[in-house]
Amino acid sequence: DTEVTQTPKHLVMGMTNKKSLKCEQHMGHRAMYWYKQKAKKPPELMFVYSYEKLSINESVPSRFSPECPNSSLLNLHLHALQPEDSALYLCASSLRDLSDGYTFGSGTRLTVV
Amino acid sequence: AQSVTQPDIHITVSEGASLELRCNYSYGATPYLFWYVQSPGQGLQLLLKYFSGDTLVQGIKGFEAEFKRSQSSFNLRKPSVHWSDAAEYFCAVGLMEYGNKLVFGAGTILRVKS
Numbered sequence: 571d572t573e574v575t576q577t578p579k580h581l582v583m584g585m586t587n588k589k590s591l592k593c594e595q596h597m598g599h600r601a602m603y604w605y606k607q608k609a610k611k612p613p614e615l616m617f618v619y620s621y622e623k624l625s626i627n628e629s630v631p632s633r634f635s636p637e638c639p640n641s642s643l644l645n646l647h648l649h650a651l652q653p654e655d656s657a658l659y660l661c662a663s664s665l666r667d668l669s670d671g672y673t674f675g676s677g678t679r680l681t682v683v
Numbered sequence: 684a685q686s687v688t689q690p691d692i693h694i695t696v697s698e699g700a701s702l703e704l705r706c707n708y709s710y711g712a713t714p715y716l717f718w719y720v721q722s723p724g725q726g727l728q729l730l731l732k733y734f735s736g737d738t739l740v741q742g743i744k745g746f747e748a749e750f751k752r753s754q755s756s757f758n759l760r761k762p763s764v765h766w767s768d769a770a771e772y773f774c775a776v777g778l779m780e781y782g783n784k785l786v787f788g789a790g791t792i793l794r795v796k797s
Contacts, residue, residue, distance in 0.1 A: 574726075601783055612773055612787035613727070626782040660726055668715040668777035669734065672785060674726040 572597060576661050576675035584683055585651060591678045593644040593661030602644040603672065604636060605660040613660055619644060651682045685710045687776050689788035696764050697796050704759040704791050706774030715777030716757040717785070718748055722770045733757065734777075744768070769795045 574595045583589045593602065601620045605613035618626035619638040627636075633655075635647040644661055658679050662672040686709045696702050708714060715734040719727040731742025738750040748759045757774060774788040 576726075603783075612790050613785075614787075615784050618782040618784065620782065626784065658724070662727075664783060668779055668783050668785075671717055671729045671732045671777075672727075674719075674728070676726040677724075679724065 572673070574661055574663055574673050574675035576659075576678050578678060579676070580679045580681075582681045582683060583648065583651065585653070587651075588647070588649045590648065591646040591659055591661075591680075593646075593675055594642055595663045595673070596642055597663065597665075597673065598641075599663035599665050599673070600641060601664045601666060602638065603662040603664075604644070604646055605662065605674075607658040607660055607677070609657075617646075648680075651680075653682050656681045685714070685776055685778060685786055687774050687786055687788035689772075689774055689791050691791045692789070693792045693794065695794040695796060698766050699763050702759075702761045702764045702768070702793070704772050704774075704793070706757045706759065706788060707755050708757065708774075708776050709755065710776055710778075715779065716748075716750060717775040717777060718742065718746070718757075718759045719773045719775060719787075720744075720770045721773065721790075727773065730759070730772075764793075764795055766795045766797060769793055 577592045604616040607613040616630045617636045622638045637645040658677045660677045661675040688707045717732045718730040721727045733740045771790045775785045778784045
């Protein structure tokens, strides 16, 4: 298995909703990442998990809450989002460091209404 | 601060023509360098990477890139473009000391005309 699987592929949520994005990999990668990509922009790092511990939070608002229940799974819990949070949310993983690059999932297209 | 510059927002080439996409980086040491490709609404696929050794690296789909330290550049090339190469291409710098963070350039949209 050489994939990063993200679910759902599309999500529409209201500003008062709570939802979660899920990311899964079975490549034995020990680092996992959340990136946010606005339309016509490059991806921007949100969070890094290394060996299931949060190692980097790029000053992301608390309405985004990451969770890494085990080495294969990464969640992003969403609560009280704003319309400007609408974006493509990309999950990625890497073995340990950058020598093999990241493997990206296909993303979740989030629309906040 | 570390940065990645892709000076061309859009490039249009004819099918069968050669392609070069430019990338310059600003970093204190030789960074890890990557090229990724993204089709509309999709994730990113790694084309190739460089962090040491031979400065000409080969990637998937017939792409290659050359690292030039003196110019702080890592340009992507392909000798003959196919219509299926139309996509957005991102150059990225990998920062191991920042938790393996990738910093992306703004991207170059490639259009292929038949």
